[in-house]
Amino acid sequence: MKRRDLIRELEKMGGTLIRHGRRHDWYQNPETKIS
Structure with a gap:
């Protein structure tokens, strides 16, 4: 998983x-x- 995909999932x-x-x-x- 690329960094931008992880960020997209977190924001979703x-x-x-x-x-x-x-x-x-x-x-x-x-x-x-929780962070």
């Missing part, structure tokens, strides 16, 4: 970008508050 499931880092990004599910 309701994930929102919390923080953009140099090596990784943090996504969080607003319903569960």
